[in-house]
Amino acid sequence: MPEWLVEHGIGETRAALVENGRIIRAEVERDGALRVGTVATARFAATLAGRRAVLATLDDGAEVMVDSPPRQVGPGARFTVRVVREAITGSRRGKKAKAVVVGDDEALGTGPSLHDRLAADGTPVRPLHAFGPDLLEVAGWSELMEEARTGVVTFPGGTLLIERTEGMTVIDVDGTLDPAPLAVAGARAAAGAIGRLRLGGSIGIDLPTTDNRAARQAAADAFDAAMCVPFERTAVNGFGFMQAIVHRPRASLMELIAGxxxxxxxxxxxxxxxxxxxxxxxxxxxxxxxxxxxxxxxxxxxxxxxxxxxxxxxxxxxxxxxxxxxxxxxxxxx
Known part of the structure; x- marks a missing residue:
């Protein structure tokens, strides 16, 4: 049965969902980070050019972007917001935390911690301690951090090269297998990497090109079976490209490290x-x-x-x- 291993480290909390001795999902939460679900008082700071959004400053000094605010949100206004996406770092522009305006009667408070979020989903949670066995390391934590740092993920017969761009994350599949089995293995490996590295948003997967429709469908089926987070996707087109959309409430492990x-x-x-x-x-x-x-x-x-x-x-x-x-x-x- 899968279980979350949670380690309250110095400066950050780390968690890994481990099944059959390997990490299938991972989370890292830095101490002091502005969390999803936080409700706070905000003050208008500026209008963001070219879009229906404003920049607001919370009472603790943190900045958030507020999309489609009510008309009364303007210079000098104070209002209540709820954070719906944490800041995304690790790119040239980065993305500020995103919030929505809520009623002033909503209770102010900090969003749930990583430990609380994991405990709420019903999966067993096991706290770890530095003086006990390093179960995170046994499950492959160092290897996971290496994947997050380099964007290189190996699997039997091939390699994934994960590149972050401003618009999407692109996963390129390469290897020594024939195109059809490589597409299946690469799609399965890409799905695993998405879960382990907490990749989100728009994700493009570039599989080997094959003109066999059945082979393309087999790759898509392998991807679906290996995904452990909610997602939507396109079909695999004739050039071997498939796009997946995954909810992105916070930065991926790659973005967290690169930031x-x-x-x-x-x-x-x-x-x-x-x-x-x-x-x-x-x-x-x-x-x-x-x-x-x-x-x-x-x-x-x-x-x-x-x-x-x-x-x-x-x-x-x-x-x-x-x-x-x-x-x-x-x-x-x-």
């Missing part, structure tokens, strides 16, 4: 450091940009959890993804 690579690696290193066995000072060696993304409150949280001092060691010879964490007895002996 701030240094922060993403910093939080990953906190995760590794938390699991280093005592005794000794925790030393985190990383590229300068990664070390600079560390926050004092996160260092303090790591120190409290690990029961040891934390020291960052910037290393200009390292690339952004080459950090490491280890214990050294030097400072604990002084």
């Amino acid at each position: 701030d690579q240094a922060l993403a690696e910093t939080l990953s290193l906190y995760r590794r450091a938390e699991r280093e066995p005592p005794p000794g000072t925790l030393v985190i060696r990383a590229a300068a940009a990664v070390a600079a993304a560390a926050r004092a409150e996160h260092d303090a949280a790591l120190s409290a959890r690990a029961g040891a001092p934390v020291r960052w060691q910037p290393d200009p010879s390292l690339t952004i993804w080459q950090g490491s964490a280890f214990r050294t007895p030097d400072e604990t002996r002084s």
Whole structure:
């Protein structure tokens, strides 16, 4: 039976839906992120040129885009909004959080957390702890993060190359199999990647070209069977292209990492450091940009959890993804 493994890490909460020992869906929620379902008071900030939308500022300073607001929403106006999409990062323009105007009698409050959302769908949720077995890693968490960083997903007989554009995410299927079986395997792998990487919005899947209608239908059927989230799609056309639409309430894992690579690696290193066995000072060696993304409150949280001092060691010879964490007895002996 599938279950959600949830880890309340330093700076973010991670979750993976695991079935038969592998991750089929994954979620990451950064601490302090503006959540879907949040109801807050907003103040008109500006009209967005070229569209029926306004920019509004919440009381905490966060900016949201409000589509098709009522006429009374104009300069100087204050009104109540509900967040319907979180901010989408990782592209040249990015997308601000989206909200809709609601009645002033609606109760103000923060939207449900990742843990609360998962618990509400009826699937078993198992909390994980750093001092216990690393079940996320056993299920393939590091491999999943590598897919999210690179956009490269391998499967038997082929590879997916996932590219993000301003208008859609494109998944290109390539491999050594004959076109018809490669299309089926690639469609199945693409569906799996959509679930694991939390891809959403408009998604184009470029399968091998085949003039056999039955082969194209077999690829579409394989895609449908492997999808674990609600979606709509087109048929596979004669050029092997299929488009899928998936609800997109928040950024994909690829967008989350691309939006701030240094922060993403910093939080990953906190995760590794938390699991280093005592005794000794925790030393985190990383590229300068990664070390600079560390926050004092996160260092303090790591120190409290690990029961040891934390020291960052910037290393200009390292690339952004080459950090490491280890214990050294030097400072604990002084």
